[in-house]
Amino acid sequence: MSRWSLPPTNKEAVPIPDLVEIERRFLVDGREEKPWRTGSTAHTIEQHYGVEEHIQSNERMLSCDGVFLAEFTSEQHAVWRRMDTKIGRLRRRDTVWVLTFKSRIDAAAAYELEWNVHAEAAAALMAHGPYPSVKKTRYVMNGPDGHAWEIDEFEGALAGVVLAEVELDSVDEALAIPPWVSHEITGLASWSNRALAQTLAATMNTHEPRPE
Numbered sequence: 001m002s003r004w005s006l007p008p009t010n011k012e013a014v015p016i017p018d019l020v021e022i023e024r025r026f027l028v029d030g031r032e033e034k035p036w037r038t039g040s041t042a043h044t045i046e047q048h049y050g051v052e053e054h055i056q057s058n059e060r061m062l063s064c065d066g067v068f069l070a071e072f073t074s075e076q077h078a079v080w081r082r083m084d085t086k087i088g089r090l091r092r093r094d095t096v097w098v099l100t101f102k103s104r105i106d107a108a109a110a111y112e113l114e115w116n117v118h119a120e121a122a123a124a125l126m127a128h129g130p131y132p133s134v135k136k137t138r139y140v141m142n143g144p145d146g147h148a149w150e151i152d153e154f155e156g157a158l159a160g161v162v163l164a165e166v167e168l169d170s171v172d173e174a175l176a177i178p179p180w181v182s183h184e185i186t187g188l189a190s191w192s193n194r195a196l197a198q199t200l201a202a203t204m205n206t207h208e209p210r211p212e
Contacts, residue, residue, distance in 0.1 A: 020105070022168045024175065025191065027182040028151060030162035035162040035180060036088075036151040040141035042124050045093050045152075047129040049194045052088030052101070055125070062099070062115075067124040070115035071098055079111050087194060090117075090125055097122035107187025108171050132197035134158060145176035157200055163191070 055062050055069065059077060062069040072080065080086075083103035091098045099122075100114040117125075135155045143149050146164050154161040164181055185191040 006176065009110075016187045018076060019111060019113060020109055022109045022171055023165050024108060024146070024184065024186045025163060025165040025188075026177075026184050026186075027191075028162040028164050028180060029182050030153065030160060032180070035178075036139045036141050036149070036164075039150075040139040043093050043138045043140070044135075045091060045138050046133060047193055047197065048090045048126070048129065049197045050088070050131045051090045051099075051128075052086055054090060054128040064121070064125045067121050069117050069121050069125070076113050079113060081084050083111050089194070090122060090131075092122070099125075106171075108168075132194070132199045132201035134193055134200065140192045143176055143178050145174075147175060149178065154196070157203070158196060161196070 054064055055081070056064070059072070061071045080101070083101065085103055087102045089100045089102070091100065097117045097119060098114055099117050100112065102113075103111045105111060136152045136158075137155070139151045139153070141149055141151070143166065147168075149164055149166050150163065151164045154163075163185070164178075166175065168175065189195055
């Protein structure tokens, strides 16, 4: 995440370090060779969306049904108060649970707050599910100019979908694009993980047998 200053509001603007994510996203043709699988770090990931409906907040913390989830720093709470639309996500990366809230600033940038949460707290939140979700294997590798690329190979009904993303320090930062990257989808909401999860959930609901 990059360094950013919050836009002016009716209160004095507060400089917020490392709480803005700037990234570019791309489609990848996964039918050919997969060089990102060689010499990279791989993680198993599942992501659940819509969890924000079951989270309560105050000036100090986030909770679910009285179960503590995460505590705000002063900087995080300043961003929280300025986030317009808060999109929540609960992710399990290997064995670690991470709660994230994002709020879009523009096509490439978003406020991002995240916390590691205990498995018991994650279970309390997951008890309200099932949620729209995706599963994928994420490969992390350095590109030709040293930028860290994250390549996601989706699983299940989304098998065959491969997306790549890279975080930047500024929206106009120079970036060397690897040859295996295809069309850019930065800012296209229909290709967000949340949209893919919602589409998958809607498809599954459509195919469920109706009670007689």
